[in-house]
Amino acid sequence: DTEVTQTPKHLVMGMTNKKSLKCEQHMGHRAMYWYKQKAKKPPELMFVYSYEKLSINESVPSRFSPECPNSSLLNLHLHALQPEDSALYLCASSQLPGTGVDSPLHFGNGTRLTVT
Amino acid sequence: GQNIDQPTEMTATEGAIVQINCTYQTSGFNGLFWYQQHAGEAPTFLSYNVLDGLEEKGRFSSFLSRSKGYSYLLLKELQMKDSASYLCATSGNTGKLIFGQGTTLQVKP
Numbered sequence: 001d002t003e004v005t006q007t008p009k010h011l012v013m014g015m016t017n018k019k020s021l022k023c024e025q026h027m028g029h030r031a032m033y034w035y036k037q038k039a040k041k042p043p044e045l046m047f048v049y050s051y052e053k054l055s056i057n058e059s060v061p062s063r064f065s066p067e068c069p070n071s072s073l074l075n076l077h078l079h080a081l082q083p084e085d086s087a088l089y090l091c092a093s094s095q096l097p098g099t100g101v102d103s104p105l106h107f108g109n110g111t112r113l114t115v116t
Numbered sequence: 117g118q119n120i121d122q123p124t125e126m127t128a129t130e131g132a133i134v135q136i137n138c139t140y141q142t143s144g145f146n147g148l149f150w151y152q153q154h155a156g157e158a159p160t161f162l163s164y165n166v167l168d169g170l171e172e173k174g175r176f177s178s179f180l181s182r183s184k185g186y187s188y189l190l191l192k193e194l195q196m197k198d199s200a201s202y203l204c205a206t207s208g209n210t211g212k213l214i215f216g217q218g219t220t221l222q223v224k225p
Contacts, residue, residue: 040218040220041217041218042205042217042218043159043203043215044215045212045213045214058212090158090159105159105161105213106161107158107159108158109158110158
C-alpha cells in the first residue's frame with residue numbers, strides 16, 4: 001500500500017475541459033513533487049514544492065498549474081491540454097527537500113490521464 | 117547536466133542471479149538510487165548509495181563506484197515477481213531526482 005494517495009486513478013478529458021489531479025500524504029513530508037510518465041519511459045520531473053513553496057518548475061507549459069494548499073496536499077490543475085499530454089501523472093513526497101538517504105521519494109500510484 | 121545509461125531489457129531465469137548496470141554523468145553527486153516499478157504501479161524505493169562499495173538488503177544489493185560513475189543492482193534468487201522495470205536515478209547538485217530510461221527485467225521459469 002502506498003502512503004501517497006492520488007485521485008482520480010483514471011481521467012479522460014477533452015481539450016477544452018478543466019480538471020484537477022489531487023495528491024495527499026500524511027507522513028509529515030515537507031517536499032512534494034509532480035512527475036509525468038509516458039509508456040515505457042522513466043518519470044520526468046515537472047514541479048517541486050519545498051515547504052509549500054514552488055521551488056522547481058521544469059519549464060512545464062502553463063496549461064499545467066500546480067498548487068500546494070498545505071503541507072499534506074498537492075494539486076495539479078489542467079486546462080486546454082493536448083492529446084500528447086496523455087500520460088501517467090505521479091505525485092511523490094520526501095521527508096526533506098533534495099534527495100538523500102534520509103529522504104527517498106515515496107510515489108503515489110498515479111493518475112492515468114487521457115486527453116481526447 | 118545529467119546523463120544516465122542502463123540496458124533497456126534483460127531476461128533471466130527464476131532462481132538465478134542478475135546484475136543490472138548503470139553508468140552516470142552528473143554535475144556534482146548526491147547519491148545513486150534504485151527504484152523498482154511494476155507495470156501500472158508506482159515506483160518503489162529499493163536502495164541508495166552515496167559512498168563507494170556494496171550495500172546489501174536481503175536478495176537485493178547495490179554497488180557504487182563514484183570514480184567510474186558506475187553502479188549496479190544485483191538481484192539474487194530471482195522470483196517471478198521480480199519481473200519489473202528497474203530505474204537508476206541520481207540527483208546531482210540540483211536536488212532534482214532524474215531517472216535513467218529503466219531496465220525491463222523479465223524472469224522466466
